Amino acid sequence: MAEPRPQSIGATAVRSTRWVILEKWLGRTVSLVVFAILARILTPEAYGVVMLANVFTVILTSVVQQGFAKTIVQRPKISAVDIDTTFWTSLLLGIAIYAALFFASPLIAAGYDEPILTWILRALGINVVVMAIASVQVGLLERSFDFRALAVRQVGGIVAGGSLGIGVAVLGGGPWALVAQMLGTSVIGCAILWIRSSWRPRFKFSLASLRDLWALNMFILGSEVISATSNQLDNLIVGTFFGTTALGYYYVALRAANIVVELVTAVVGRVSFSTFARLQYDRSRIHRAFSLMTLGTSMSSLPVLAFLAVAAPEAITLIFGDKWEPSAPLLTVLAVAFSLSVVTRADRVVLLALGHTAAGFRMSLTRQGLGAALLFAAVPFGVMAIPWARVARALITWPMRMYSLKKYTGMGLHVYGGPFLRVGLPVALAAGLTVATRPLLDEMTSLPRLLTLACIFAAACAVTLLLLARPQLREARSVLGSARRPGGPPNQRSTEREHRSAAQDRAPADQDEA
Structure with missing residues (x-):
């Protein structure tokens, strides 16, 4: 499988983004439609029990999906026997994990007093083996920037799975519609x-x-498992302490926020690991790529999440139905939490891609450990305190993340926080102005109020960004335009000329560090 030349990696990454955009936007749009249809048919209890089972399967799936196969993307050179060994290791590990889950399912179900949980766990656990079979293929395609094949796979699976789930729901399958x-x-x-x-x-x-492979994979695997566990921990805590109905409400809010985040940020995240891995010996180009990715994530995600926080009550009831109204305040706080954390997704990715796997593992361990402590501390204050724990984690861990990037990659605060702050402050101001107009719209029904809020926010956001973030708007526009040019993003060609000799004649110290 051919790999892009080092000189063309930046341009390849930008062009690959087109297919990732297709995959994420089309796939997540279909997911949102399927999600809305199923939410109108199914009950919060049905969602709650399936998502409780999904907590366990997602964590176990991360072992095979993001573990050994990640080394295929990260390593500068990898042999055919390495790839074969990775596949068989992932497959055997997936089978062993599924067998353990199969026999442990009755115990888990008894602990939650949910008998149906036994067979839901056993059914969803099949995904562990399926992901083990697919993990090496995904790694090879990401390594070669063949995101077209990945897009076809993702969208095709979502369409097929969504159609099957809706069919089972219409036939009265209840929670089994989500499993299907x-x-x-x-x-x-x-x-x-x-x-x-x-x-x-x-x-x-x-x-x-x-x-x-294990020497390199150990910390990557640990980071991914910790990250997956942390991402599911709030679901686990809500289901354990507040019941499956409360988990159903919480999950719908969390899933809605996640779909929005995936639509506007997963494009950058999908390309980032492959890009950083291919540029791992050229620090200046890594800094440039990181800054552009942070800017792109901020420009695409912060306005959308800010509006979602402002208009959560109208969005929830219009899309999912009045029975999901308790999810609206949860969605408001979750949108704030995602706004603070969404642009930090690339920091651990760049550490892993550059070979600083131990540092990436420590970052994950610290962040997730603090997040777990905050979530458990929030339990006595009710379900609404759970998303606020996410906000607190993002604020507390941000200095630590900036320190790690500075230490291991040489990135200063201006590279990391500059794009976020220059975009985030105008967007926050626009959101505040929009919230101030809500009392004037109380007499409207949900749909007119949502449309009016959207117009007010869009106008306020455009004005504040033009006044306070015009240089960032110009740079984002320039980067998007470069996707249509074979030469790559602005300044990339000059950067390649300046650093070509450095990339070819790497210093021994740099090799050791990477």
Whole structure:
């Protein structure tokens, strides 16, 4: 599988973004439509019990989906036997994990006094094996920036799984509609992936290769498992302490916020690891790429999340129905939490991609440990305190993240926080102005009020950004325009000329550090 030349990586990353945009926007748009249909048919209790099972399967899936296969993208060079060893290791690990979950399911169900949880866990656990089968294929395609194949796989799986889930829901399947949707998405997506990819595993396995991969993979695997556990911990806490109905309300708010975030940020996140891994010996280009990704994430996500926080009551009831009204205040706070944390997603990615796996692991461990402590501390104050714990974690851990980037990559505060603050402050001002107009719209019904709020926010956001963030708007426009040019983003060609000799004649110290 051909890999992009080092000189063309930046341009390849920008062009690859087109396919990631297709995958994420089309896929998440379909997901939102399916989500809205299922939410109108199913009850909060049905959502709650399935999402409680999903907590366990997502954490276990991260072991095989983001573990060994991640090394395929990160390593500058990888042999055929390394790839074969990674595949068979991931597959055997996935089978072992599923077997353990299968026999532990009755105990988990008894602990929550939910008998149906046993078979839901066993059904959803199949995803662990499916993701193990697909993980190496995904890694190889990401390594070669073949995001077209990944887009076809993702969108095809979402459409097939959504259709299956809606069909089961209409027939009265209750929570099994969500199980059918999840399994259909992963199984069909895996099948499409194998059809689109030319790589096939050989019956070869090397213990020496496994030891070599494990030395690098250990911290990456730990970081991914910790991250997945942290991302599911609030669901686990809500389901454990407040019941499956409360979890249903919380999940709908969280899922709505996540879909929005994935629509506007996962494009950058999907390309970032491959980009940083290919540029790992050229620090100046990494700084430039990181700054552009932070700017792009801020410009695309902060206005959308700010409006979601402002208009959560109208959005929830219009899209999902009046029965989900208790999810609206949760969505408001979650949108604030995501606004603070969404632009920090690339910091751990760049550490892992540059080979600082131990540092990335420590960052994950510290952040997730603090997040867990804050979530448990919030339990006595009710469900509404859970999303506020997310806000507190983002604020407390930000200085630590900036310190780690400065220490291991040399990025200063201006690279990390500059784009976020220059975009975030005008957007926050626009959101405040919009909130101030809400009392004037109380006589309107939900749809006219939502449309009016959208117009007010859009106008306020455009004015504040033009007044306070005009240089950032120009730079973002220039970067988007570069996606249509073969030469790549602005300043990239000059940067390549300046650093080509440095990239070819790397200093030994830099090699050791990477």
